Amino acid sequence: MIHLKDVTVIKNKKVILKDVSWEVQKGEHWSILGLNGSGKTTLLNVLNGYLHPTTGQVEVFGQLFGKTYLPDLRKDIGLVSASLQQQIQPFESVLSVVLSGKFASIGLWEAVEKKDIQLAEHYMELLQCNHLQEDEYGTLSQGERQKVLIARALMAQPKLLIFDEPCNGLDIIMREQLLQLIEHLSTQEDCPTLIYVTHHVEEVLPCFSHTLLLKHGEVFEQGLSENLLTEENLSTFYDRPVSIQKEQNRTWLALKEIVQHT
Numbered sequence: 001m002i003h004l005k006d007v008t009v010i011k012n013k014k015v016i017l018k019d020v021s022w023e024v025q026k027g028e029h030w031s032i033l034g035l036n037g038s039g040k041t042t043l044l045n046v047l048n049g050y051l052h053p054t055t056g057q058v059e060v061f062g063q064l065f066g067k068t069y070l071p072d073l074r075k076d077i078g079l080v081s082a083s084l085q086q087q088i089q090p091f092e093s094v095l096s097v098v099l100s101g102k103f104a105s106i107g108l109w110e111a112v113e114k115k116d117i118q119l120a121e122h123y124m125e126l127l128q129c130n131h132l133q134e135d136e137y138g139t140l141s142q143g144e145r146q147k148v149l150i151a152r153a154l155m156a157q158p159k160l161l162i163f164d165e166p167c168n169g170l171d172i173i174m175r176e177q178l179l180q181l182i183e184h185l186s187t188q189e190d191c192p193t194l195i196y197v198t199h200h201v202e203e204v205l206p207c208f209s210h211t212l213l214l215k216h217g218e219v220f221e222q223g224l225s226e227n228l229l230t231e232e233n234l235s236t237f238y239d240r241p242v243s244i245q246k247e248q249n250r251t252w253l254a255l256k257e258i259v260q261h262t
């Protein structure tokens with residue numbers, strides 16, 4: 001699905017990504033974990049073809065960037081991100097927002113068929129937001145908007161679905177609901193490959209079999225989540241002692257020392 005080889009991104013003389021090599025196989029779901037400024041957004045922009053690496057090679061679905069027509073390739077990549085949320089018109093109905101996902105458009109301008117509406121209803125049901133379909137998008141809560149955006153992304157039936165910090169701004173109840181829905185989505189037969197970007201270890205759901213730990217623009221480690229998310233490893237990753245607890249098949253993190261500010 002994804003093959004990055006020695007990807008380096010330099011902007012304004014600053015090295016933002018350094019020698020990032022990463023492979024994602026079909027059937028795997030990955031989380032990307034890193035602190036603020038570690039390069040996660042830059043990595044996503046490279047993956048979507050919006051940012052051309054300074055050096056290195058990017059291949060998605062077996063298509064080598066630089067030798068493929070990116071607008072076509074992007075149709076198979078779904079993205080759920082805060083920046084997309086801001087682009088949606090507040091007065092648009094939820095149903096229309098979800099339907100527009102089929103055409104990857106902001107706003108619904110194309111003729112819609114009955115089967116499109118059925119598919120939209122199927123995804124809204126999956127994301128438990130079917131009851132909101134007549135509501136205006138702008139009136140929804142943050143958590144409801146995220147559910148709608150996931151349903152919207154699924155309408156294009158992408159091969160790859162990227163979540164960019166989808167739980168930002170959600171309270172604990174809504175966060176857990178959304179995470180449950182993502183875990184449920186992963187059990188669907190037609191589920192795309194999922195990539196989940198986050199700052200928070202506890203959001204690494206059991207379905208994310210693999211994790212990429214990104215630190216200062218470099219791959220700190222990558223591989224099976226269960227091997228990476230250990231106390232010893234994460235203490236080195238965060239440069240400070242941490243303790244972890246395993247609950248609900250997830251890893252919950254606490255700092256052992258309060259960070260002193262001088």
Ligand SMILES: Nc1ncnc2c1ncn2[C@@H]1O[C@H](COP(=O)(O)OP(=O)(O)OP(=O)(O)O)[C@@H](O)[C@H]1O
Pocket residue numbers: 011012014016034035036037038039040041042043199
């Ligand atoms: N065009 C640019 N020119 C210079 N520096 C940049 C540019 N774009 C990003 N950076 C820097 O690169 C680093 C990585 O940025 P990036 O947004 O990819 O990190 P991130 O892991 O997504 O951070 P966050 O979790 O805070 O969103 C940051 O220090 C950022 O300031």
